[in-house]
Amino acid sequence: MRPLRLKAIAVKEALQILRDPISLVIALLMPFMQMILLGYGINLDVRNLPTCVFDREASQDSQALLKHFQASPYFRIVETPSTYRDVIRALDGGACRLAIVIPPDFSQRIADSGGSAVQALTDASDDNTANIAIGYAQAVVGAYAAEATAGAAARAGLSTGPLQPVAVQSRVWFNEDLESRNFIIPGVVALVMALVGAQLASLTVSREWERGTMELLVSTPVTPMELMLGKLAPYFLVGLLDAAFCLCFAVFWFKVPFRGDLLVLFLTTSLFLVVVLGIGYLISVAIRSQLGASQIGLLVTMLPTVLLSGMAFPIDQMPKAVQLVCTFVPARYYIAILKAVFLKGSGLLELWRPVAALLAYAAVIGFFAARAFKKRLE
């Protein structure tokens, strides 16, 4: 390895990035777009769920219950139909996702038997939202029931003893406000790193083939190792720059808490960059057209990173076979690290497993990438 040759390749590659509009867009604009689109786009929180209520009794009691729904931030009452048919039409047409139906003998039943049922109809074409909506609806009704019981007891002159013998006292850790954005954004950082790294690196060797500069390059004494390291060095810097940008964007714009150590973030990000740049470089060596290489690069980074890395969909909820596939997605380790560093403030010691996995990946991919390029024309 000769430093002057390494520097020559790195300087040349850096000049080419600066003068290539496509590379610049990928390096500078893509991280920004990804952060905006995914930061705002992927939101698993259920708020302001369009709801319709069919109050068949219209009594003081039923109105009191509905007030609870109105006061809840999770529901937004959009319609008050007066027939069942209208309720069904509202659900079918998607005007509302949840319908609350209060029976005509609501107050009567409470007075007679001390309990009444309320019907909740939900559109479960999105099962996740439906589940959450039912949970929230139960909580709202439960709150109303507790209040009603307490009121009745007070009126009867009874002491309000323990109404519930056992109750869960929950405390939420790490993401105290249960903001799904805090959970998503660190994953978006990983996606940006994977996309930018693999995309840019996938162009670097294929560009030489496509523009006919490879023939001259392989006739010089440059070694494959110098070529690889020299070519990837500027992209490594671009990757770190993008990581810094994403971090600032996450913390200052999306207000995601950052509780960890910047050094830990820097080290693990560098490790992940080595992995994705290596993957991109391997693709670039294998495929001699820039378009083909960038398509493959997109395929092998985007899909696994979005679907199989735990960015938005928890891996431990997946079938066993899919979980096995996830083991081979390097982004999952980096995302686990990012979430832990952002939200839990974890250090390298607690993160030794995913860090070791990334190290193993970097070593294996680096090994193959260093041997992939042959200084031959065939």
Next chain:
Amino acid sequence: MTVVSVHGLGKSFAGIAAADGMDFDVENGEIFGLVGPDGAGKTTVMRMLAGVMRPDRGSIVIDGIDVLADPEAAKQHLSYMPQRFGLYEDLTVDENIRFYADLFEVSRKLRAERTGPLLAASNMEPFRARLAGQLSGGMKQKLGLICALIHTPRILLLDEPTTGVDPVSRRDFWRILYGLREQGVTILISTAYLDEAERCTRLALLHHGRQRYCDTPERLKAMMPGTLVSFTSRQARAVRDALEGQPGVLGLLLYGDGVRALLDDAAKRVPGLMARLASAGLDSEPPRPAEPGIEDLFVALLKDEES
């Protein structure tokens, strides 16, 4: 001193020989030409010499280094200019020169000393800050040559360097090559232009992937069978058609002002041919003896081989 030694060199693609039976030695300070039409195998030979393509058979020794055994060591001694422009169009003239200087580990001081004269000799001085992609075809080739020379190679491999280059740049280019030869640089050049072939010290004629003849231009011309005469006529095409297949006519080549004919015995054949032209209603001066060029030679030698 023999600088390049090629023996039994061959390369096949999908079972078809792109180059075969290449055998030549190049002495120090020669301008050695690989001459032949498109598809003759010139580029394949050049690539194998440059160490960027592995031969199937034969041997190449450059400056005492076995290229097949250690292509990387040989690359330190030579410079290769591929047929297709191989420099970076999004880099400036200066940046390209610097890139190749660094790849050959030329010190900053030496680079500065060499760049000036090279740019001056090729009239490229005013374009140092221009992107290579915005240069004309001839200037690109001159920049390619400058980059190839920045590490003062002992051997220069030029694959059709003047194809598509304007006459002025071509003249500059050859002036630089002659200057290099005086400095003891050995040059291997491939060309399909036969006027350029005459400027070489020795030639190998390539046809259909095989090496046919290898000698100095003069001796190759002396090998030409028969004598060459030139018929001057306004109706050159008709004259050629009339002479086609006549006894004693070995070859015909159309020129702007007439036809060149290769005859086995000029004194014996000319009267009959004149009579043939007269009977075809074509007027022509009596033919004059012509100085054969490499093109005539090429046609004659290959024709000779086929028969």
